Amino acid sequence: MRKDIKHIVSIKKSYSFMAYEKELNVALNAVRKAAALCTSVQFRLLTADTMLKKDRSPVTIADYGSQAVMSALLAKSFSADPLIGEEDIDELEKNDDMRAKVLELVQEQIEGMDDHSMLAMIARGNAESGGSRCWTCDPVDGTKGFIRRQQYAVALALLEDGEVKVGVLGCPNLPAKNDDPAAGTGCLFYATKGGGAFMSDLRGSTSRQIHVDDLRDPSRTRFAESVESAHAAISVHRDISTTLGITTAPLQIDGQGKYAVLARGDVSIYLRYPKDDIYREKIWDHAAGAIIVEEAGGLVTDIDGAALNFSGRRMAQNRGIVATNGLVHTKVINVIAQHRERLG
Numbered sequence: 001m002r003k004d005i006k007h008i009v010s011i012k013k014s015y016s017f018m019a020y021e022k023e024l025n026v027a028l029n030a031v032r033k034a035a036a037l038c039t040s041v042q043f044r045l046l047t048a049d050t051m052l053k054k055d056r057s058p059v060t061i062a063d064y065g066s067q068a069v070m071s072a073l074l075a076k077s078f079s080a081d082p083l084i085g086e087e088d089i090d091e092l093e094k095n096d097d098m099r100a101k102v103l104e105l106v107q108e109q110i111e112g113m114d115d116h117s118m119l120a121m122i123a124r125g126n127a128e129s130g131g132s133r134c135w136t137c138d139p140v141d142g143t144k145g146f147i148r149r150q151q152y153a154v155a156l157a158l159l160e161d162g163e164v165k166v167g168v169l170g171c172p173n174l175p176a177k178n179d180d181p182a183a184g185t186g187c188l189f190y191a192t193k194g195g196g197a198f199m200s201d202l203r204g205s206t207s208r209q210i211h212v213d214d215l216r217d218p219s220r221t222r223f224a225e226s227v228e229s230a231h232a233a234i235s236v237h238r239d240i241s242t243t244l245g246i247t248t249a250p251l252q253i254d255g256q257g258k259y260a261v262l263a264r265g266d267v268s269i270y271l272r273y274p275k276d277d278i279y280r281e282k283i284w285d286h287a288a289g290a291i292i293v294e295e296a297g298g299l300v301t302d303i304d305g306a307a308l309n310f311s312g313r314r315m316a317q318n319r320g321i322v323a324t325n326g327l328v329h330t331k332v333i334n335v336i337a338q339h340r341e342r343l344g
Helices: 002-019 021-044 046-053 057-077 090-094 096-109 116-121 143-145 235-242 257-263 287-293 330-344
Strands: 135-142 154-161 163-175 185-192 196-202 207-210 224-225 269-272 299-301 320-322
Touching: 021 057, 021 096, 021 135, 021 154, 046 154, 057 096, 057 116, 057 135, 057 143, 057 154, 090 096, 090 116, 116 154, 116 330, 154 287, 163 257, 163 287, 185 257, 185 287, 185 320, 196 257, 196 287, 224 257, 235 330, 257 269, 257 287, 257 320, 287 299, 287 320, 299 330, 320 330
Parallel strands: 224 269
Antiparallel strands: 135 154, 154 163, 163 185, 185 196, 196 207, 269 320, 299 320
């Protein structure tokens, strides 16, 4: 009986990959090339001087170039699918020097790209809503981590009716093993709905299925949280962590790499508690990471425990993010509710 059940599950996962096989392959190629462009920017344009001055121009160049590459490759295979991206071309059109730098980088990934086509591909990401089917991308998720030459992610996801069907994260600086620097850096995470979650190196030469951890006692778990606190109430994270009995220091990481380390079992909880009642999350900041965690066996909701809705550019129906291994999710949501009751 157990073998039969495993066989049925295997068939379902194989069908899921087949159903979105083309989309996944195109997305993997797009993220690989975008990540290669971003790596080039880090090595060629990020200097000690730009880091000291907190010069944002290198990451701006990477943002434009990464979005142009992903948009162009998606347009080639799925021309009818809108793209909801982070960047527009208003400033780039006015800056000839920056535009030339972006074009040079894009041409290294896509031969024959000209200035006009590049601008059109970046602008293609300005869709307000994707209708029943669209893509969303974050060309450089984790701006300050990128500038510090630390963690950031290139994110791409396919949405159908507000639900994520395919997600890919490229994490060029993420260690292959969190506790083993010798294992090398640079990881690719991907998932399709119902097909499981996987991790490979950035070349795709090695691949393995990944799973969240199996910890049930919240006191034994570890948080992942942002290094920067722009849109998350870090002090609230500390209070919730203390109430759960967690004593291990959080793993601080920029961008959607937090979803990646949760999906492969390095941490058990990723919490993004909003600083106020007004802010709503952008879909490109969470779509790819959310499906990867869920397909690795975890659970992702808002702070009220409601399912995430990725319709539109912002997640207007949700507040904050709670991503866990699934086993401690209810306990985390309950502690959050208690915290909110204390605040009135």
